[in-house]
Amino acid sequence: MGLQLIAPDINIDFVGKRFFFVAVSTVINLAAILLLIFVGLNYGVDFVGGSVVQLKFDQPTSAERIRTALGSLDLGDVTVQDFGARDENQYLVRFETVKSVGSIGPRLEAALDRSYGATNKAQVLRVETVGSKVGHDLRIDGFLAVAFATVFMGVYIALRFRNVSWSFGAGAVIALIHDVLVVTGALVISRLEFDLTTLAAVLTIIAYSVHDTIIVSDRIREDAAKRRRESLDVTMNRAINETLSRTVLTSGTALTVVTSLLVLGGPILRPAAFTLFVGIITGTYSSIYIAGPVVLFWEKGRIGGKTAATRAA
Amino acid sequence: MPVEIRSARGLYRLAEAAPPESSPDSLVLTLALERADGVERVVLRCRIASALSASEADTAGLLARLKPWIEREFEPTREAALKSIRSERRLHEIVFDRAHPGPF
Numbered sequence: 001m002g003l004q005l006i007a008p009d010i011n012i013d014f015v016g017k018r019f020f021f022v023a024v025s026t027v028i029n030l031a032a033i034l035l036l037i038f039v040g041l042n043y044g045v046d047f048v049g050g051s052v053v054q055l056k057f058d059q060p061t062s063a064e065r066i067r068t069a070l071g072s073l074d075l076g077d078v079t080v081q082d083f084g085a086r087d088e089n090q091y092l093v094r095f096e097t098v099k100s101v102g103s104i105g106p107r108l109e110a111a112l113d114r115s116y117g118a119t120n121k122a123q124v125l126r127v128e129t130v131g132s133k134v135g136h137d138l139r140i141d142g143f144l145a146v147a148f149a150t151v152f153m154g155v156y157i158a159l160r161f162r163n164v165s166w167s168f169g170a171g172a173v174i175a176l177i178h179d180v181l182v183v184t185g186a187l188v189i190s191r192l193e194f195d196l197t198t199l200a201a202v203l204t205i206i207a208y209s210v211h212d213t214i215i216v217s218d219r220i221r222e223d224a225a226k227r228r229r230e231s232l233d234v235t236m237n238r239a240i241n242e243t244l245s246r247t248v249l250t251s252g253t254a255l256t257v258v259t260s261l262l263v264l265g266g267p268i269l270r271p272a273a274f275t276l277f278v279g280i281i282t283g284t285y286s287s288i289y290i291a292g293p294v295v296l297f298w299e300k301g302r303i304g305g306k307t308a309a310t311r312a313a
Numbered sequence: 314m315p316v317e318i319r320s321a322r323g324l325y326r327l328a329e330a331a332p333p334e335s336s337p338d339s340l341v342l343t344l345a346l347e348r349a350d351g352v353e354r355v356v357l358r359c360r361i362a363s364a365l366s367a368s369e370a371d372t373a374g375l376l377a378r379l380k381p382w383i384e385r386e387f388e389p390t391r392e393a394a395l396k397s398i399r400s401e402r403r404l405h406e407i408v409f410d411r412a413h414p415g416p417f
Binding site for chain 2: 051054083084085088090102103104105123124125126127128129266268269
C-alpha cells in the first residue's frame with residue numbers, strides 16, 4: 001500500500017467557509033495596498049537607478065565606518081550593508097548615481113585607502129550602475145508585464161471555460177491580483193529588495209497560481225458536465241476536494257525546493273526565493289478560496305441558484 | 314598600464330587590480346574589467362601556469378596577450394565574473410595551463 005497523505009474520499013467544506021476567507025483576504029489585500037502606498041517597496045538599483053558596489057576588506061569593519069570613509073566623495077544617500085558570511089568582510093554599498101560616474105571604482109578605493117590606510121585594504125570587486133531614466137522605464141515595464149500577464153491569463157481562462165461560465169476568467173484575474181498584492185505586501189514588510197530577479201519571481205508566481213487555478217477549474221468543468229442536476233457550489237467543493245491531493249503534493253514539493261533556495265541561496269537570491277515562497281502558498285490558497293468563490297458570487301448574483309447542468313450544457 | 318577591450322557592450326579597460334601572486338607552478342593576476350565610462354567594474358583572477366607565462370617579461374606583456382582572448386570571450390567571461398562575485402562572493406578564476414593554454 002502506497003503512502004497516502006490525503007484520503008481519496010476527503011470532503012472538506014471549502015466552499016461553505018468562503019465568506020470568512022474572502023473577508024480575510026480582502027483585509028490582507030487592503031493592508032497590502034496601504035503598505036504599497038504609504039511605505040512602498042524597497043526598490044533595488046534596477047528600478048530606481050544608482051550604483052551598487054561590492055567591497056571586500058582584509059579585516060572586519062563596520063557599515064558606519066565605511067559610510068564615513070566615503071563621505072568625502074559626495075555620493076548622495078549612501079547605504080551600506082553586510083554581505084555574506086561574517087569572516088568574508090564583504091559589504092554592499094548603494095548610492096545615487098553620481099554626476100560623473102567615470103572611474104568610480106578607483107575613486108572609491110582611493111577614498112577607502114585614505115581612511116583605512118595599509119592596515120585594512122579594501123578592494124572594489126564589483127560596480128554596477130543603472131541610470132535613473134532606465135530605472136524609471138524598467139519600473140513602468142515591470143508593472144506593465146505583471147498587468148498584461150494577469151489580464152491575458154484571465155482572458156485565456158475565460159475563453160477556455162466559457163462553456164461552464166465566463167466568470168472563471170474573472171475568478172482567475174482576481175485570484176492573481178490577490179496573489180500579487182499579498183506577495184508585494186510581504187516584500188514591503190520584509191524590506192527585501194525588489195529588483196529584476198524579484199520581478200521575475202512575481203511573474204513566475206502568476207504562472208504558478210494560474211496553473212493551480214486551471215487544475216481546479218478543469219475538474220469543476222468535468223464534474224459539472226457529469227452531474228447536471230447538482231448546484232455549482234456542491235460541484236465546486238467536490239472538485240476542490242478531488243484535486244486536493246494533487247494541489248498539496250505539487251505545492252509541497254515546490255515549497256521544499258524554494259525553502260532550500262531561501263535558506264541556502266545566499267543574500268542575492270533571498271528576495272526572489274522569499275517571493276516564490278510566499279507566492280506558492282498564496283497561489284495555492286487563492287485557487288481554492290478566491291477563484292472559486294468569485295465564480296460562485298458571480299453565478300449566484302446572475303442566475304440565483306441555477307444548476308450546474310444548465311451551464312455545462 | 315590598462316589595455317582597451319572592445320566589446321558589444323562598449324569600451325572596457327583591463328587593468329591590474331592587485332599585485333600579482335607568484336608561486337613555482339603559476340602566476341595569478343587579479344584584474345579589473347571596467348567600462349570606460351565607469352558604470353561597471355568587475356574583478357576576476359587569471360591563473361597562468363608558469364610554463365606559459367615565462368615568455369612574457371612583465372604584467373603589461375601578459376595583459377597584451379590576454380586582450381584578444383578576452384575580447385573574443387567577453388560575454389561569458391564578464392557574466393561568469395559577475396555571477397561569481399554576486400552569488401558566491403568570490404572572484405571568478407580563469408585557468409590557463411597546458412591543457413587550456415588560451416592566448417598563451
